[in-house]
Amino acid sequence: MAAIPWGVMAILLPLAGAMACFLSPRRASPLGLITALGVVACAAGLGWQVAEQGAQRYAIGGWGAPLGIDLYADGLSLLMLMVTAVVGLGISVYSSGYFNREKAVNFWPLWMFLWSALNALFLSADIFNLYVTLELLGLAAVALVALAGGADALTGAMRYLLVSLLGSLAYLLGVALLYHSFGCLDIALLAERMEPSPAVMAAMGLMSAGLLLKTALFPLHFWLPPAHASAPAPVSALLSALVVKASFYILLRLWLDVFPVTAAGLGQLLGLLGAAAVLWGGLQALRQTRLKMLIAYSTVAQLGYLFLAFPLGSNVAWQGALYLLLSHALAKAAMFMAAGNILCFGGHDRIADLDRVAQRLPLSLAAFGLAGVSIMGLPPSGGFIAKWLLLEAAMRSGQWWWVIILILGGLLAAAYVFKVIGYAFTQAVMTHEARAVPATMEWAALVLALVAILLGLVAPWPLALMEIGLPFGGEAAG
Amino acid sequence: MGAFYHDPGIRAVNDVLSVILLLSVPGLPLLLAFPALRSRLSWPCHIALLPAVVLLAVPEVVSIEVPWLLLGTGLGIDAASRWLLAMSVVLWAAAATLLHAPTGQPADDCLTTCFLLTLVGSLGAILATDQVGFFAFSTLMGYGFYGLLVAGGDEAPRRAGRVYLGILILADLALFEALLIAAETIEDLGFEAVRHAVARSPSPGLYLSMVLVGYALKAGVWPLHFWLPLAFRSARPAVALLLGGVPIAIGLLGMVRWAPVGEINFPDIGLIIQGLGLAAMLYAVLAGLERAQLKLLPAYAAILATGLFAIALGTGLADPAAWNRYGDLAHVFIVSLGFGLAGLATAIRWLEARYHCPAMLARQADGSNPWFERWPGAVVRWAARMGFDTLPRLRASWLAEVGRLRQVRAWKRMLDGSERFLQRWTFAITLFLLLGMVVVAFVGASSWIG
């Protein structure tokens, strides 16, 4: 075990930051930024550690698995942590310009809690601890959505809260069944002791359904667009980029490690729902008249891609799904930020009137466009690499119908992204006074979008990191 | 990757002078064709002829290979082409003088350029020693001549020009095909080599017919003569002077040089061609008498002469030995035809300037286009209908169908409705999915346990 437990620090630091922000509301913004930098450093440290020494296990309280709670960092959790760090830093920088003082007081502690919850979730190796982090995450996220105020945001937040609680409870019931079946909560131990039984199957159904609800997989996505679209821009960004991914991450962990099911039926069912999400989200996104709604439905579609890996089940497919997750996190954060800039500048986000705004915010539009490239899955971008891997997996497994879905989804994405981009080239007169957008907000969006593009050029490194600890069980898996 | 090392750049030339000379015969007029380069010169068209004159003065047979030009071509002069060149120089000089006479109009820049380009084409074609070069120059000559016909003229020359242009394109197509067939047969595209090779190839018929049709079109041989009367009727004096010596002569020269006459024995085709030639002569006489226009006389004379030439050619095809014996006369014939037609044209101009001839006005006034002008128009109109109307209309109707589909609000409503349904039955759907999961899991489990 290495000298410095970077992973633990990545959890404690934002917690401490949250309390500091809470205690000193006037300095919330600088305190938050400092914490963000610290967390990024922790993630980098953990990355270095994992890359050097392989997967890490950390027994909290020194008790070890059956009794205590373990933290576990392998390639999968490391990448999640890192993408959270990058997006989180971007969101922090963006938020320092976005919120007025009054809102900032509430935003920063909640955001720090949320970040802490995310890090804790990605590092946890204990299914009950996962439940706690999930709740921490969910409550913080709901509170952040409600921060926007107004009927839309509050209704969205309410629905989101109910959905989140329902999902958590289903998950918790599953946890109960698993614990009473095997007497342990640690993922690795569960995997060892796993034996199929009706209780396990019920737990699997309950936990999957609960997590799917939280991940907003079609047809359980209904809560996502209103919540994500009505939240403040940085919150939309972190919800779409990170929060929905958290529950997917748990699902992935359970699926890969705990449930030793090769049952093709459930995989195909998930794949089918994913495919439906891709198409439905794309179609709905295309139909939207408001930019943030469009982006939110785009998230629904992109989440669908993640589930295409389940029926494929091969190493390459998992890698593709995870890569999509990473690049989508970056790209979608950038998109929501760009939309936030537009909203902030022009006072509205009606797509049809974007031509009044778009040309006056070239950086934001560029960010939107670059992020769009990744969303569409065009090269060179992280989205492309992900799509390539998924396509390859589909081709290799002979399940060519997923190829069609992937391609159709890409086309739909192109349609809705360019529906927006097109307005960048006409210049209409401004009808009202515009508000200046701070440069930090524009650059934060652009830099995140650029990182999403960059992911397409440096793929071997993240893919190599992903393999640490063999989260996908090596080449033969599936 | 090394193919081009072996290609010689410019191969050693024994006589640098002949290279310069031969190249400058088409080269100088080509340069002068650029208005900017001749703007200071007072007699550009005459100056352009100087290299040709010098070349005529050189007594020996010279020829060069220019491997880097086009697909590797050659220029040269021998006894036969010397006569042609001499004829051309004389005619061109005369025409240049005529052209220069009414100078003073700045708009004639275009005309001068066309004149010089045609000059390049005709001299180059005479000097060319292989088919590609000949084809290139004769094409240039053709389009240049079209410019000469049309430039600065009114409706009548334009119509002549249009018809000539159509002929020209068709002829070039035919000749291009012939050229391809030749190139397919043999690598070296020198005239002699091609004639030999084609004659020995299994089916020289296609090549022969392409060559004959192509050059017959260019030379205005009956029944492919339609542009000739139009051109003679409307051309300005300088151009009328050139008609015999340039397009017709080059056309006939092409036939002589390209067709494997004297190498193959095609009595049937020969007979047909002879018949055509005879018919041409008959037609020329009849039509010339019937139309009775002074200005058209050279045209019918040309048809008559080319008919005669066709008879000779047919004889050559039917009886190679005869052609080999008397074939050289063809060049003499061409030269004299050029001079003769030029003389005739000049004479008629001169006569016309003296005596007014009302007959031609009456003929022109009836306005009915001959059939050969009508049907190309019809073809174009038909094609227009095909391309312009049918296809877009098909597309339009298809688009309308799609548009109707798009208009149907049902799609929109369906999308809206389902989304609202999903929102409304929020938790019920969750239940369904939960059940689905559990059931699938159970099924999976039972099959797995069992």
Next chain:
Amino acid sequence: MKKTMNPKSMTESGKIRTPFRLLLMVLLSALAAGLGYAVSTLSSQSPGSGEWVAANLETSGVSNPVTAVLLNFRSYDTLLEMGVLLVALLGVWSLGGIPEQRESSPGPVLDTLSRLLVPVLILVAGYLLWVGAHAPGGAFQAGSVLGAAGVLLLLAGWRLDARFAGLPLRITLTTGLGVFVVVGAVLMLVGRRLLEYPPSFAGALILLIEAAATLSIGMTLAALFLGSRPEAGPDR
């Protein structure tokens, strides 16, 4: 875009048709049956980690196994859970002013009762905190009782003095989580793992954490009941 409130859909959403209810019942019964079946097939021999807990109870610093699990073996859960409480409060506060309910003046009975009960409740809370080390009880129970006392006070119309409503209140609210984090961090600084108590200090540390947590939980619950950020004096 105009926003229309369709009255028809409102009435529809208010009432759910009977066939649907029936269908729902059938489906839910199926679900209940399935879950029940799953539960009933569990082996009656518990494979739980009870014996592990029992084996390590001595070194945990407390003798009540539940407290040992909560504050030692799985103290990390509890740490995060303190965070959950605080987040909920932050969320409630960030919602802004909740429209004040009609102020009903507390009757004399309530007033008297609260004066009587609050000290008792505080005492009970202290007891529960103390007893948690070896018998049922502990920080949450104590905190809840404390919270109840706070609620009672609030019902009786008592409001926190503006002087304490700012930083002092916030410090109290964060004490539980703060002490937890500080203890964990200090333990890490001295070379142990996160929340790896030295066996000799375990009892004391747990008590310290529990005390802080009790205070925070109580305050948080009361604050949650109040619903909005108390009017504070000017912040430092």
Next chain:
Amino acid sequence: MNWDGWLPLLIVLSSLSVGLVIFFLPEERVATRTTLNLTGAVLKLVLVGVIIWGVVHRHHYETRLPLLPGLDLVLRADAESVLFVTLSSGLWLVTTVYAIGYLEGSPHRSRFFGFFSLCVAATVGVALAGNLITFLLFYELLTLATYPLIVHRGTDAAHQAGRAYLTYTIAGGALLLVGTVWLYGIAGSLEFSYRGFVAELADGHRAALIAIFALLIAGLAVKAALVPFHSWLPQAMVAPAPVSALLHAVAVVKAGAFGIVRVVYDVYGIEFAAGLGVTLPLATVAAVTIIYGSMRALFQDDLKRRLAFSTVSQVSYIVLGIALTGPIATIGGLVHLVHQGVMKITLFFCAGNLAETLGIHKVSEMNGVGRRMPWTMAAFTIGAFGMIGAPPLAGFISKWYLGLGALDAGQGWVIFILAGSSLLNAGYFLPILYAAWFKAPPDTWPAERSFGRRETAWALLAPPVVTALLTLALGLLASAPFSPLQWARSITTLEYAP
């Protein structure tokens, strides 16, 4: 990696970096922008010169960066890529000069030139791509970089054109992607190599290989504007003239055609492809496109639209040359890749000059324009005759080899296609020339701008004249060393070596 290993990447970066810098230049820094543009273009040309020299001297230029496990981003200079890279970087220089003149004083120039440079960077990437995934990467980048140029004017028509362009190209890209992935799944490699790399897979994968071929070609055909994927191209002519030049000659259409070259020769190998029986359908499609494009061009009154349909027709010559199995036709196809670019860019430059100087957009407005703008129209005339295939211009050489190749391959019917197309070409170009030179000019032009003594701005006039002279030179000097024809011949020897 030594210097040789970085050169291909440098060529791509020479315009990519310029583009990125230009994006951030303020609109009014005209001089800086112009300098940057020209520096980039000249630098690229110099680097290309180095590469040509090196390739002739058998240097191996290859940049290899890891992209995915087992798949590299490969930029390599081989004979084909040098042909295309020379074309695009040469024409880019000319087009840049032209664009600087054309857009003088118009808004959003930084954006325009930024994307302009990106577009060329992508094209050069397409040219230098050493495997299919690198090709795909730059091919899609090209799509993205071109879209802003097409909608640059921001009018409704421009948006519509942009939408059409995207609809086609993104769908095409998707097909290409599927084909590529499938191929990778079967072959496990995507490296281009002379005579292809899939031949050994023939057993058991025959049907799949045919399907992949269809997917790849369909994806590429969109950019190459083969019927029925062509209709974006005429719509895209609403873009500014330099963009049209870029679309039709330098980059987009060429990228599609070049891709087909790559797929047929370096993925499948021409002999194997012929053995699969996929080349004849391709040739048929190309033939149909040739005729159909010309037919449509015949009836367009909008000059640029007519030119666009002409491109549809002409680019298919390249495809036809590729699809006719045989070395001579290959020479024709490859050489037409260059020749068509030079000729068509001339025509578009001229059309742009007419629009910019006199406000002429329609053929019917061109009466007597030769008097007013003799240099421009002279260049146009040369380009048009080149397109018709009149000797001794560049188009003649292409047509010559195509025809000969068809005969050589025993596909006599192609001759008739070529003849018909020439006829139609003449049908739609010659009336323009006739009107321009021989009809009387109108009293006033639609929107005349005065440029003093010259007929138009220097930067607008020089490019078409240069490319027109190039058209002439490519025909006249076709057999000279280093000519595209010679280069195509040497490629052919590589692809057909026993």
Next chain:
Amino acid sequence: MSHVFLYALVGTGLFTLGLYALIVHTHLLRKILAINVMGSGVFLVLVALAARARGAAPDPVPHAMVITGIVVAVSATALALALMVRVRAETGRAELSEERPE
């Protein structure tokens, strides 16, 4: 079957009952209560099954889990109620509207 399982079955029953209420009722307060009922069901399952082993002391871990769960549920309920009050203040009714914001 021991009484422990009976409790556990009651727990699952509460869970489904809560789900039913969550689906059927439109008023937010009822929905929140339904969630709480569901939570109670889960807790019951957890605690009941902890005492399965005859004679042995009940497993303390589920108890700890339930305590944690209860705190979480309390927090969530508090937030939900506050949110509900705000929703009611904004929209005039304590229901989730199906109207999508246009």
